[in-house]
Amino acid sequence: MSAARRWRPGLNRWRPGLRLQWLALALGGLLLLPLLHERYVGELHQTLQEAQKATLLGVAPAYAAALQGRRADAVGSPLPQAQIERSGYQVWWLGGDLQVLQRWGSLVHKDPLFMADTGGNGSSGDEARAPDWLDRLALQGLHPLLQRRSPALADAERASAPLIDDVVHAARQGSIGLRAPGGRGEGAAPAAYAVAAPIWSANGEVAGVLLVEQGDELTGRVAQHLRERLLLTTLLGFGLIGGAFVWYAGRLARRILLLQRGTEQAHDERGRLQRAALPEDPRRDEIGELSRSIVRLLLRLDAQREHLQKFARLLTHELRTPLTMIRASLENLDEQQASPAQTVYFDRAQRGIERINLVLSSMSEASQLDAQLVRTPRIHYDLAAFLRDYVDAFACARPDRIFEMRVASQPLPVCGHPEWAAQMVDKLLSNACDFATPGTAIVVEALAQGPVPNTQVRLRVCNQGPTIEAGRSARLFEPFASERPPEAGGGAGDAPHLGIGLHVARLVAQYHGGEIRCVDRDDGAGVVFEITLPRSAQAG
Numbered sequence: 001m002s003a004a005r006r007w008r009p010g011l012n013r014w015r016p017g018l019r020l021q022w023l024a025l026a027l028g029g030l031l032l033l034p035l036l037h038e039r040y041v042g043e044l045h046q047t048l049q050e051a052q053k054a055t056l057l058g059v060a061p062a063y064a065a066a067l068q069g070r071r072a073d074a075v076g077s078p079l080p081q082a083q084i085e086r087s088g089y090q091v092w093w094l095g096g097d098l099q100v101l102q103r104w105g106s107l108v109h110k111d112p113l114f115m116a117d118t119g120g121n122g123s124s125g126d127e128a129r130a131p132d133w134l135d136r137l138a139l140q141g142l143h144p145l146l147q148r149r150s151p152a153l154a155d156a157e158r159a160s161a162p163l164i165d166d167v168v169h170a171a172r173q174g175s176i177g178l179r180a181p182g183g184r185g186e187g188a189a190p191a192a193y194a195v196a197a198p199i200w201s202a203n204g205e206v207a208g209v210l211l212v213e214q215g216d217e218l219t220g221r222v223a224q225h226l227r228e229r230l231l232l233t234t235l236l237g238f239g240l241i242g243g244a245f246v247w248y249a250g251r252l253a254r255r256i257l258l259l260q261r262g263t264e265q266a267h268d269e270r271g272r273l274q275r276a277a278l279p280e281d282p283r284r285d286e287i288g289e290l291s292r293s294i295v296r297l298l299l300r301l302d303a304q305r306e307h308l309q310k311f312a313r314l315l316t317h318e319l320r321t322p323l324t325m326i327r328a329s330l331e332n333l334d335e336q337q338a339s340p341a342q343t344v345y346f347d348r349a350q351r352g353i354e355r356i357n358l359v360l361s362s363m364s365e366a367s368q369l370d371a372q373l374v375r376t377p378r379i380h381y382d383l384a385a386f387l388r389d390y391v392d393a394f395a396c397a398r399p400d401r402i403f404e405m406r407v408a409s410q411p412l413p414v415c416g417h418p419e420w421a422a423q424m425v426d427k428l429l430s431n432a433c434d435f436a437t438p439g440t441a442i443v444v445e446a447l448a449q450g451p452v453p454n455t456q457v458r459l460r461v462c463n464q465g466p467t468i469e470a471g472r473s474a475r476l477f478e479p480f481a482s483e484r485p486p487e488a489g490g491g492a493g494d495a496p497h498l499g500i501g502l503h504v505a506r507l508v509a510q511y512h513g514g515e516i517r518c519v520d521r522d523d524g525a526g527v528v529f530e531i532t533l534p535r536s537a538q539a540g
Helices: 002-013 018-066 081-087 112-118 133-146 154-158 166-172 217-265 286-335 340-375 383-397 418-435 501-511
Strands: 089-095 100-105 177-179 192-200 206-215 379-382 402-407 413-416 441-449 456-464 515-520 526-534
Touching: 018 177, 018 192, 018 206, 018 217, 081 089, 081 100, 166 177, 166 192, 166 206, 217 286, 286 340, 340 501, 379 383, 383 402, 383 418, 383 441, 383 456, 413 418, 413 526, 418 441, 418 456, 418 501, 418 526, 501 515, 501 526
Parallel strands: 402 441
Antiparallel strands: 089 100, 089 206, 177 192, 192 206, 379 413, 441 456, 456 526, 515 526
Protein backbone atom coordinates (compact mmCIF):
# COMPACT_ATOMS: atom_id res chain seq x y z
CA MET A 1 0.00 0.00 0.00
CA SER A 2 2.81 2.38 0.86
CA ALA A 3 4.55 1.64 -2.46
CA ALA A 4 1.33 2.51 -4.31
CA ARG A 5 1.10 5.80 -2.45
CA ARG A 6 4.68 6.61 -3.32
CA TRP A 7 4.00 5.79 -6.97
CA ARG A 8 0.84 7.85 -7.42
CA PRO A 9 2.42 11.30 -6.86
CA GLY A 10 4.99 10.60 -9.57
CA LEU A 11 2.18 9.55 -11.89
CA ASN A 12 0.23 12.70 -11.11
CA ARG A 13 3.24 14.88 -11.90
CA TRP A 14 3.82 13.23 -15.27
CA ARG A 15 1.53 14.41 -18.03
CA PRO A 16 1.95 13.44 -21.69
CA GLY A 17 2.26 16.33 -24.12
CA LEU A 18 0.19 16.84 -27.25
CA ARG A 19 2.87 15.41 -29.50
CA LEU A 20 3.08 12.25 -27.38
CA GLN A 21 -0.70 11.89 -27.33
CA TRP A 22 -0.96 12.24 -31.10
CA LEU A 23 1.91 9.80 -31.56
CA ALA A 24 0.22 7.27 -29.25
CA LEU A 25 -2.99 7.65 -31.27
CA ALA A 26 -1.12 7.03 -34.51
CA LEU A 27 0.67 4.01 -33.00
CA GLY A 28 -2.68 2.62 -31.89
CA GLY A 29 -3.94 2.88 -35.45
CA LEU A 30 -0.73 1.27 -36.73
CA LEU A 31 -1.20 -1.69 -34.42
CA LEU A 32 -4.87 -2.07 -35.35
CA LEU A 33 -4.41 -1.99 -39.11
CA PRO A 34 -2.11 -5.08 -39.34
CA LEU A 35 -4.72 -7.09 -37.45
CA LEU A 36 -7.36 -6.08 -39.96
CA HIS A 37 -4.93 -6.74 -42.81
CA GLU A 38 -4.09 -10.19 -41.47
CA ARG A 39 -7.75 -11.11 -41.23
CA TYR A 40 -8.39 -9.86 -44.74
CA VAL A 41 -5.36 -11.71 -46.15
CA GLY A 42 -6.33 -14.90 -44.30
CA GLU A 43 -9.83 -14.82 -45.77
CA LEU A 44 -8.39 -14.09 -49.22
CA HIS A 45 -5.96 -17.02 -48.86
CA GLN A 46 -8.81 -19.37 -48.04
CA THR A 47 -10.74 -18.08 -51.03
CA LEU A 48 -7.75 -18.65 -53.30
CA GLN A 49 -7.31 -22.17 -51.94
CA GLU A 50 -10.95 -22.98 -52.58
CA ALA A 51 -10.66 -21.56 -56.09
CA GLN A 52 -7.47 -23.58 -56.70
CA LYS A 53 -9.20 -26.73 -55.48
CA ALA A 54 -12.22 -26.11 -57.73
CA THR A 55 -9.95 -25.42 -60.69
CA LEU A 56 -8.03 -28.67 -60.19
CA LEU A 57 -11.28 -30.60 -59.84
CA GLY A 58 -12.26 -29.23 -63.23
CA VAL A 59 -8.87 -29.51 -64.94
CA ALA A 60 -8.12 -33.13 -64.00
CA PRO A 61 -11.28 -34.64 -65.58
CA ALA A 62 -10.80 -32.45 -68.67
CA TYR A 63 -7.20 -33.64 -69.11
CA ALA A 64 -8.33 -37.24 -68.50
CA ALA A 65 -10.99 -36.87 -71.19
CA ALA A 66 -8.32 -35.59 -73.61
CA LEU A 67 -6.29 -38.78 -73.06
CA GLN A 68 -9.12 -41.19 -73.80
CA GLY A 69 -8.20 -43.45 -76.72
CA ARG A 70 -4.66 -42.03 -76.92
CA ARG A 71 -1.47 -44.03 -76.87
CA ALA A 72 1.47 -42.91 -74.75
CA ASP A 73 3.88 -43.21 -77.71
CA ALA A 74 1.67 -41.14 -80.06
CA VAL A 75 3.27 -38.18 -81.78
CA GLY A 76 2.45 -34.79 -80.25
CA SER A 77 1.27 -33.84 -76.79
CA PRO A 78 -2.44 -34.37 -76.15
CA LEU A 79 -2.37 -31.75 -73.34
CA PRO A 80 -1.75 -27.99 -73.50
CA GLN A 81 1.93 -27.86 -72.51
CA ALA A 82 2.12 -24.05 -72.27
CA GLN A 83 -0.90 -23.85 -69.98
CA ILE A 84 0.51 -26.57 -67.74
CA GLU A 85 3.88 -24.78 -67.39
CA ARG A 86 2.26 -21.41 -66.79
CA SER A 87 -0.16 -22.76 -64.19
CA GLY A 88 2.48 -24.66 -62.23
CA TYR A 89 0.85 -28.08 -62.80
CA GLN A 90 2.70 -31.36 -62.62
CA VAL A 91 0.68 -33.95 -64.59
CA TRP A 92 1.23 -37.72 -64.40
CA TRP A 93 -0.25 -40.19 -66.90
CA LEU A 94 -0.46 -43.56 -65.20
CA GLY A 95 -1.40 -46.76 -66.98
CA GLY A 96 -3.79 -49.42 -65.77
CA ASP A 97 -1.01 -50.98 -63.70
CA LEU A 98 -0.28 -47.48 -62.23
CA GLN A 99 3.04 -47.24 -64.00
CA VAL A 100 4.14 -43.82 -65.27
CA LEU A 101 3.49 -43.45 -69.00
CA GLN A 102 4.19 -39.74 -69.40
CA ARG A 103 4.79 -36.58 -67.35
CA TRP A 104 4.24 -32.88 -68.02
CA GLY A 105 5.05 -29.64 -66.17
CA SER A 106 6.77 -28.68 -62.93
CA LEU A 107 5.58 -27.94 -59.40
CA VAL A 108 7.92 -24.95 -59.05
CA HIS A 109 6.06 -21.95 -60.49
CA LYS A 110 8.18 -19.16 -62.00
CA ASP A 111 6.62 -15.74 -61.35
CA PRO A 112 8.54 -12.47 -61.80
CA LEU A 113 6.97 -11.10 -58.62
CA PHE A 114 8.53 -13.87 -56.52
CA MET A 115 11.95 -14.21 -58.11
CA ALA A 116 13.54 -13.18 -54.81
CA ASP A 117 12.68 -16.65 -53.49
CA THR A 118 14.01 -18.53 -56.48
CA GLY A 119 17.15 -16.53 -57.17
CA GLY A 120 15.89 -15.07 -60.44
CA ASN A 121 16.37 -11.53 -61.64
CA GLY A 122 12.74 -10.74 -62.26
CA SER A 123 12.86 -11.14 -66.05
CA SER A 124 10.62 -13.78 -67.54
CA GLY A 125 8.68 -14.47 -70.63
CA ASP A 126 5.54 -15.20 -68.60
CA GLU A 127 2.41 -13.23 -69.14
CA ALA A 128 2.41 -12.10 -65.50
CA ARG A 129 2.95 -8.43 -64.95
CA ALA A 130 6.39 -7.10 -64.04
CA PRO A 131 6.91 -5.88 -60.45
CA ASP A 132 6.36 -2.19 -59.78
CA TRP A 133 8.28 0.02 -57.32
CA LEU A 134 6.09 -1.07 -54.42
CA ASP A 135 6.72 -4.74 -55.23
CA ARG A 136 10.46 -4.18 -55.41
CA LEU A 137 10.43 -2.24 -52.14
CA ALA A 138 8.44 -5.00 -50.45
CA LEU A 139 10.73 -7.72 -51.81
CA GLN A 140 13.91 -5.90 -50.79
CA GLY A 141 12.74 -4.54 -47.43
CA LEU A 142 10.05 -6.71 -45.87
CA HIS A 143 10.20 -10.03 -47.69
CA PRO A 144 13.50 -11.22 -46.14
CA LEU A 145 12.00 -10.53 -42.70
CA LEU A 146 8.48 -11.89 -43.21
CA GLN A 147 8.90 -14.78 -45.64
CA ARG A 148 7.62 -18.08 -44.38
CA ARG A 149 9.88 -21.04 -45.10
CA SER A 150 7.99 -24.04 -46.43
CA PRO A 151 9.27 -27.47 -47.51
CA ALA A 152 10.78 -27.25 -50.95
CA LEU A 153 8.83 -28.74 -53.83
CA ALA A 154 12.00 -29.76 -55.66
CA ASP A 155 12.06 -33.23 -54.04
CA ALA A 156 8.56 -34.02 -55.28
CA GLU A 157 9.41 -32.59 -58.67
CA ARG A 158 12.50 -34.81 -59.00
CA ALA A 159 10.54 -37.94 -57.99
CA SER A 160 10.49 -40.60 -60.72
CA ALA A 161 6.91 -41.56 -59.88
CA PRO A 162 4.07 -39.95 -57.96
CA LEU A 163 2.85 -41.07 -54.60
CA ILE A 164 0.45 -43.98 -55.01
CA ASP A 165 -2.04 -43.48 -52.22
CA ASP A 166 -5.78 -43.55 -51.65
CA VAL A 167 -6.26 -40.69 -54.10
CA VAL A 168 -4.80 -42.70 -56.98
CA HIS A 169 -6.59 -45.87 -55.95
CA ALA A 170 -9.88 -43.98 -55.80
CA ALA A 171 -9.37 -42.86 -59.40
CA ARG A 172 -8.44 -46.46 -60.33
CA GLN A 173 -11.85 -47.43 -59.07
CA GLY A 174 -13.55 -44.82 -61.23
CA SER A 175 -13.87 -41.93 -58.76
CA ILE A 176 -12.16 -38.60 -58.55
CA GLY A 177 -9.73 -38.38 -55.65
CA LEU A 178 -8.46 -35.23 -53.95
CA ARG A 179 -5.48 -34.84 -51.67
CA ALA A 180 -5.18 -31.52 -49.76
CA PRO A 181 -1.76 -30.03 -48.83
CA GLY A 182 -2.19 -31.26 -45.26
CA GLY A 183 -1.73 -34.90 -46.32
CA ARG A 184 1.61 -36.43 -45.36
CA GLY A 185 3.20 -39.73 -46.03
CA GLU A 186 6.37 -41.26 -47.27
CA GLY A 187 7.27 -39.55 -50.52
CA ALA A 188 4.30 -37.18 -50.35
CA ALA A 189 4.67 -33.88 -52.09
CA PRO A 190 4.84 -31.15 -49.48
CA ALA A 191 2.24 -28.36 -49.62
CA ALA A 192 0.73 -29.56 -52.88
CA TYR A 193 -2.76 -30.36 -54.07
CA ALA A 194 -3.31 -33.57 -56.02
CA VAL A 195 -6.42 -34.54 -58.02
CA ALA A 196 -6.65 -37.95 -59.67
CA ALA A 197 -9.22 -38.67 -62.40
CA PRO A 198 -9.91 -41.95 -64.18
CA ILE A 199 -9.11 -42.34 -67.90
CA TRP A 200 -11.91 -44.34 -69.47
CA SER A 201 -11.52 -46.73 -72.36
CA ALA A 202 -13.95 -47.14 -75.22
CA ASN A 203 -15.68 -50.10 -73.51
CA GLY A 204 -16.29 -48.10 -70.32
CA GLU A 205 -13.46 -49.50 -68.21
CA VAL A 206 -10.72 -47.58 -66.39
CA ALA A 207 -7.71 -47.66 -68.66
CA GLY A 208 -5.48 -45.45 -66.56
CA VAL A 209 -5.26 -42.56 -64.09
CA LEU A 210 -4.44 -38.89 -64.67
CA LEU A 211 -2.85 -37.23 -61.61
CA VAL A 212 -2.61 -33.44 -61.55
CA GLU A 213 -0.50 -31.86 -58.80
CA GLN A 214 -0.18 -28.18 -58.03
CA GLY A 215 1.76 -26.67 -55.19
CA ASP A 216 -0.04 -24.61 -52.54
CA GLU A 217 2.98 -22.34 -52.65
CA LEU A 218 1.41 -20.12 -55.30
CA THR A 219 -1.59 -19.07 -53.24
CA GLY A 220 0.63 -18.79 -50.18
CA ARG A 221 3.02 -16.53 -52.06
CA VAL A 222 0.17 -14.41 -53.37
CA ALA A 223 -1.21 -14.02 -49.85
CA GLN A 224 2.24 -13.30 -48.43
CA HIS A 225 2.98 -10.79 -51.15
CA LEU A 226 -0.35 -9.09 -50.50
CA ARG A 227 0.44 -9.06 -46.79
CA GLU A 228 3.79 -7.43 -47.48
CA ARG A 229 2.25 -4.81 -49.78
CA LEU A 230 -0.44 -3.96 -47.23
CA LEU A 231 2.09 -3.74 -44.41
CA LEU A 232 4.41 -1.59 -46.50
CA THR A 233 1.52 0.66 -47.50
CA THR A 234 0.53 0.93 -43.84
CA LEU A 235 4.07 1.85 -42.82
CA LEU A 236 4.36 4.45 -45.54
CA GLY A 237 0.93 5.85 -44.72
CA PHE A 238 1.77 5.91 -41.03
CA GLY A 239 5.03 7.66 -41.76
CA LEU A 240 3.27 10.36 -43.77
CA ILE A 241 0.12 10.76 -41.68
CA GLY A 242 1.90 10.22 -38.36
CA GLY A 243 4.56 12.73 -39.33
CA ALA A 244 1.84 15.22 -40.26
CA PHE A 245 0.07 14.55 -36.96
CA VAL A 246 3.26 15.02 -34.95
CA TRP A 247 4.11 18.20 -36.85
CA TYR A 248 0.63 19.61 -36.30
CA ALA A 249 0.63 18.58 -32.64
CA GLY A 250 4.06 20.17 -32.23
CA ARG A 251 2.75 23.36 -33.82
CA LEU A 252 -0.19 23.40 -31.40
CA ALA A 253 2.10 22.59 -28.47
CA ARG A 254 4.43 25.46 -29.38
CA ARG A 255 1.52 27.88 -29.55
CA ILE A 256 0.18 26.69 -26.20
CA LEU A 257 3.64 26.95 -24.63
CA LEU A 258 4.00 30.48 -25.98
CA LEU A 259 0.59 31.29 -24.54
CA GLN A 260 1.60 29.86 -21.17
CA ARG A 261 4.93 31.69 -21.18
CA GLY A 262 3.29 34.96 -22.18
CA THR A 263 0.67 34.59 -19.44
CA GLU A 264 3.36 33.99 -16.82
CA GLN A 265 5.45 36.93 -18.03
CA ALA A 266 2.51 39.33 -18.30
CA HIS A 267 3.03 40.34 -14.65
CA ASP A 268 6.27 41.28 -12.97
CA GLU A 269 7.34 40.31 -9.46
CA ARG A 270 5.20 43.06 -7.91
CA GLY A 271 2.04 42.16 -9.81
CA ARG A 272 2.12 44.97 -12.36
CA LEU A 273 0.84 44.18 -15.84
CA GLN A 274 3.46 44.23 -18.61
CA ARG A 275 1.35 45.14 -21.62
CA ALA A 276 4.19 44.48 -24.07
CA ALA A 277 4.28 40.82 -22.95
CA LEU A 278 0.55 40.12 -23.29
CA PRO A 279 0.10 36.72 -25.01
CA GLU A 280 -2.31 37.77 -27.75
CA ASP A 281 -2.42 35.44 -30.76
CA PRO A 282 -3.78 37.04 -33.96
CA ARG A 283 -4.90 33.73 -35.50
CA ARG A 284 -8.66 33.20 -35.86
CA ASP A 285 -8.90 29.77 -34.28
CA GLU A 286 -9.64 28.30 -30.85
CA ILE A 287 -6.17 28.98 -29.43
CA GLY A 288 -6.28 32.52 -30.76
CA GLU A 289 -9.66 33.05 -29.09
CA LEU A 290 -8.27 31.61 -25.87
CA SER A 291 -5.30 33.99 -25.96
CA ARG A 292 -7.59 36.97 -26.50
CA SER A 293 -9.80 35.85 -23.61
CA ILE A 294 -6.72 35.61 -21.38
CA VAL A 295 -5.62 39.09 -22.44
CA ARG A 296 -9.06 40.50 -21.64
CA LEU A 297 -8.99 38.78 -18.25
CA LEU A 298 -5.51 40.14 -17.47
CA LEU A 299 -6.58 43.63 -18.44
CA ARG A 300 -9.64 43.42 -16.19
CA LEU A 301 -7.51 42.11 -13.31
CA ASP A 302 -5.03 44.95 -13.79
CA ALA A 303 -7.84 47.50 -13.87
CA GLN A 304 -9.20 45.99 -10.66
CA ARG A 305 -5.75 46.18 -9.05
CA GLU A 306 -5.40 49.84 -9.98
CA HIS A 307 -8.91 50.51 -8.72
CA LEU A 308 -8.09 48.92 -5.36
CA GLN A 309 -4.92 50.98 -5.04
CA LYS A 310 -6.77 54.17 -5.87
CA PHE A 311 -9.58 53.19 -3.54
CA ALA A 312 -7.17 52.71 -0.63
CA ARG A 313 -5.61 56.15 -1.22
CA LEU A 314 -9.03 57.75 -1.64
CA LEU A 315 -10.38 56.09 1.50
CA THR A 316 -7.36 57.21 3.49
CA HIS A 317 -7.79 60.77 2.28
CA GLU A 318 -11.53 60.89 2.88
CA LEU A 319 -11.30 59.47 6.39
CA ARG A 320 -8.55 61.76 7.65
CA THR A 321 -10.70 64.88 7.36
CA PRO A 322 -13.53 63.75 9.67
CA LEU A 323 -10.98 62.17 12.01
CA THR A 324 -9.19 65.52 12.26
CA MET A 325 -12.48 67.20 13.09
CA ILE A 326 -13.23 64.59 15.77
CA ARG A 327 -9.75 64.97 17.26
CA ALA A 328 -10.08 68.74 17.41
CA SER A 329 -13.49 68.48 19.05
CA LEU A 330 -12.18 66.07 21.66
CA GLU A 331 -9.24 68.36 22.41
CA ASN A 332 -11.63 71.30 22.89
CA LEU A 333 -13.80 69.29 25.22
CA ASP A 334 -10.74 68.12 27.14
CA GLU A 335 -9.72 71.72 27.80
CA GLN A 336 -13.03 72.37 29.54
CA GLN A 337 -13.70 71.33 33.07
CA ALA A 338 -14.61 67.65 32.88
CA SER A 339 -15.32 65.12 35.56
CA PRO A 340 -12.93 62.16 36.09
CA ALA A 341 -15.45 59.80 34.46
CA GLN A 342 -15.65 62.01 31.37
CA THR A 343 -11.85 62.19 31.21
CA VAL A 344 -11.70 58.41 30.95
CA TYR A 345 -14.02 58.47 27.94
CA PHE A 346 -12.03 61.28 26.34
CA ASP A 347 -8.82 59.25 26.70
CA ARG A 348 -10.44 56.19 25.16
CA ALA A 349 -11.70 58.24 22.24
CA GLN A 350 -8.23 59.73 21.69
CA ARG A 351 -6.62 56.28 21.67
CA GLY A 352 -9.24 55.04 19.23
CA ILE A 353 -8.53 57.91 16.87
CA GLU A 354 -4.80 57.21 17.09
CA ARG A 355 -5.43 53.57 16.22
CA ILE A 356 -7.54 54.56 13.23
CA ASN A 357 -4.80 56.95 12.06
CA LEU A 358 -2.26 54.15 12.36
CA VAL A 359 -4.48 51.88 10.27
CA LEU A 360 -4.88 54.55 7.60
CA SER A 361 -1.13 55.18 7.57
CA SER A 362 -0.46 51.46 7.09
CA MET A 363 -2.99 51.27 4.24
CA SER A 364 -1.43 54.29 2.57
CA GLU A 365 2.04 52.82 2.98
CA ALA A 366 0.96 49.51 1.44
CA SER A 367 -0.73 51.17 -1.54
CA GLN A 368 2.14 53.54 -2.31
CA LEU A 369 5.07 51.23 -1.63
CA ASP A 370 5.05 49.62 -5.07
CA ALA A 371 5.20 52.94 -6.89
CA GLN A 372 7.94 54.19 -4.57
CA LEU A 373 10.07 51.11 -5.24
CA VAL A 374 9.75 51.63 -8.98
CA ARG A 375 10.94 55.22 -8.72
CA THR A 376 13.92 54.39 -6.52
CA PRO A 377 17.12 53.70 -8.56
CA ARG A 378 19.18 50.68 -7.61
CA ILE A 379 22.74 51.09 -6.40
CA HIS A 380 25.51 48.71 -5.34
CA TYR A 381 26.26 48.52 -1.63
CA ASP A 382 27.82 46.17 0.92
CA LEU A 383 25.08 44.29 2.76
CA ALA A 384 27.51 43.00 5.43
CA ALA A 385 28.59 46.49 6.52
CA PHE A 386 24.98 47.70 6.39
CA LEU A 387 23.79 44.87 8.64
CA ARG A 388 26.49 45.49 11.24
CA ASP A 389 25.50 49.14 11.60
CA TYR A 390 21.75 48.65 11.41
CA VAL A 391 21.45 45.65 13.76
CA ASP A 392 23.65 47.43 16.35
CA ALA A 393 21.36 50.46 16.21
CA PHE A 394 18.24 48.28 16.42
CA ALA A 395 19.70 46.42 19.44
CA CYS A 396 20.21 49.74 21.23
CA ALA A 397 16.54 50.57 20.68
CA ARG A 398 15.45 47.16 22.01
CA PRO A 399 17.55 46.49 25.13
CA ASP A 400 14.98 43.90 26.23
CA ARG A 401 16.09 41.52 23.46
CA ILE A 402 19.34 39.63 22.81
CA PHE A 403 20.80 39.85 19.30
CA GLU A 404 23.54 37.64 17.88
CA MET A 405 25.40 38.62 14.70
CA ARG A 406 26.89 36.06 12.29
CA VAL A 407 27.79 38.25 9.37
CA ALA A 408 30.59 37.36 6.96
CA SER A 409 33.80 39.30 7.41
CA GLN A 410 34.24 39.82 3.65
CA PRO A 411 32.01 42.25 1.72
CA LEU A 412 28.62 41.03 0.46
CA PRO A 413 27.81 43.33 -2.46
CA VAL A 414 24.17 43.45 -3.57
CA CYS A 415 22.17 45.69 -5.92
CA GLY A 416 19.26 47.63 -4.44
CA HIS A 417 19.06 50.48 -1.96
CA PRO A 418 20.10 50.53 1.71
CA GLU A 419 17.08 52.67 2.69
CA TRP A 420 14.71 49.98 1.51
CA ALA A 421 16.96 47.28 2.97
CA ALA A 422 16.51 49.05 6.33
CA GLN A 423 12.73 48.73 5.93
CA MET A 424 13.07 45.01 5.16
CA VAL A 425 15.43 44.23 8.06
CA ASP A 426 13.35 46.35 10.45
CA LYS A 427 10.20 44.35 9.64
CA LEU A 428 12.00 41.04 10.14
CA LEU A 429 13.64 42.05 13.40
CA SER A 430 10.40 43.52 14.75
CA ASN A 431 8.56 40.33 13.89
CA ALA A 432 11.29 38.26 15.60
CA CYS A 433 11.08 40.44 18.73
CA ASP A 434 7.30 39.94 18.89
CA PHE A 435 7.51 36.14 18.72
CA ALA A 436 10.88 35.26 20.29
CA THR A 437 10.87 33.47 23.64
CA PRO A 438 12.09 35.87 26.37
CA GLY A 439 15.73 35.37 27.25
CA THR A 440 16.64 33.72 23.91
CA ALA A 441 18.84 35.25 21.22
CA ILE A 442 17.65 36.52 17.86
CA VAL A 443 20.29 35.39 15.35
CA VAL A 444 21.08 37.43 12.22
CA GLU A 445 23.18 35.59 9.62
CA ALA A 446 24.54 36.88 6.31
CA LEU A 447 26.78 34.66 4.22
CA ALA A 448 27.74 34.09 0.60
CA GLN A 449 26.91 30.72 -0.91
CA GLY A 450 27.24 29.02 -4.28
CA PRO A 451 30.02 28.94 -6.87
CA VAL A 452 31.23 31.95 -8.87
CA PRO A 453 29.66 33.53 -10.93
CA ASN A 454 26.33 32.29 -9.52
CA THR A 455 27.15 33.26 -5.94
CA GLN A 456 24.17 34.34 -3.83
CA VAL A 457 23.89 36.21 -0.56
CA ARG A 458 21.77 34.49 2.08
CA LEU A 459 20.30 36.61 4.90
CA ARG A 460 18.64 34.70 7.75
CA VAL A 461 16.79 35.94 10.84
CA CYS A 462 16.22 33.11 13.36
CA ASN A 463 14.32 33.17 16.62
CA GLN A 464 13.08 30.64 19.12
CA GLY A 465 9.35 30.56 19.69
CA PRO A 466 6.16 29.38 18.01
CA THR A 467 6.47 27.48 14.73
CA ILE A 468 4.49 27.92 11.52
CA GLU A 469 1.61 25.62 10.71
CA ALA A 470 2.12 23.44 7.64
CA GLY A 471 1.01 25.18 4.44
CA ARG A 472 0.65 28.62 6.10
CA SER A 473 4.11 30.06 5.49
CA ALA A 474 3.31 31.47 2.03
CA ARG A 475 0.27 33.35 3.38
CA LEU A 476 2.44 35.30 5.83
CA PHE A 477 3.75 37.53 3.03
CA GLU A 478 0.35 38.50 1.66
CA PRO A 479 -0.89 42.02 2.46
CA PHE A 480 -3.15 42.37 5.51
CA ALA A 481 -2.57 38.71 6.42
CA SER A 482 -1.58 37.98 10.01
CA GLU A 483 -1.07 34.71 11.87
CA ARG A 484 -0.40 36.57 15.11
CA PRO A 485 -2.23 35.23 18.19
CA PRO A 486 -3.71 37.78 20.59
CA GLU A 487 -1.03 37.13 23.22
CA ALA A 488 1.69 38.08 20.70
CA GLY A 489 0.56 41.68 20.46
CA GLY A 490 -2.16 43.67 18.83
CA GLY A 491 -4.55 43.37 21.73
CA ALA A 492 -6.77 46.06 23.21
CA GLY A 493 -3.89 47.95 24.69
CA ASP A 494 -1.38 47.56 21.90
CA ALA A 495 -1.02 49.07 18.45
CA PRO A 496 -3.06 47.17 15.84
CA HIS A 497 -1.19 44.69 13.70
CA LEU A 498 -2.39 44.66 10.08
CA GLY A 499 0.02 42.15 8.52
CA ILE A 500 1.82 44.75 6.40
CA GLY A 501 5.38 44.20 7.66
CA LEU A 502 6.19 40.87 6.05
CA HIS A 503 4.50 41.98 2.83
CA VAL A 504 6.82 44.99 2.76
CA ALA A 505 9.79 42.67 3.38
CA ARG A 506 8.81 40.54 0.39
CA LEU A 507 8.43 43.56 -1.90
CA VAL A 508 11.84 44.89 -0.87
CA ALA A 509 13.45 41.46 -1.37
CA GLN A 510 11.96 41.31 -4.88
CA TYR A 511 13.18 44.87 -5.49
CA HIS A 512 16.68 43.53 -4.75
CA GLY A 513 16.11 40.69 -7.24
CA GLY A 514 15.73 38.04 -4.53
CA GLU A 515 13.07 36.06 -2.70
CA ILE A 516 12.01 35.44 0.86
CA ARG A 517 10.63 32.38 2.60
CA CYS A 518 9.75 31.23 6.10
CA VAL A 519 10.60 27.76 7.43
CA ASP A 520 10.80 26.11 10.82
CA ARG A 521 14.16 25.73 12.47
CA ASP A 522 15.91 22.40 12.12
CA ASP A 523 15.40 21.69 15.82
CA GLY A 524 11.71 22.65 15.62
CA ALA A 525 12.15 25.30 18.33
CA GLY A 526 11.27 28.36 16.25
CA VAL A 527 11.23 29.85 12.77
CA VAL A 528 13.72 31.17 10.24
CA PHE A 529 13.07 33.96 7.73
CA GLU A 530 15.52 33.47 4.86
CA ILE A 531 16.18 35.98 2.09
CA THR A 532 18.24 34.97 -0.95
CA LEU A 533 19.71 37.82 -3.00
CA PRO A 534 21.93 37.71 -6.10
CA ARG A 535 25.48 38.82 -5.33
CA SER A 536 26.47 41.96 -7.17
CA ALA A 537 29.67 42.23 -9.16
CA GLN A 538 30.75 45.35 -7.32
CA ALA A 539 30.02 47.26 -4.15
CA GLY A 540 29.42 50.96 -3.98
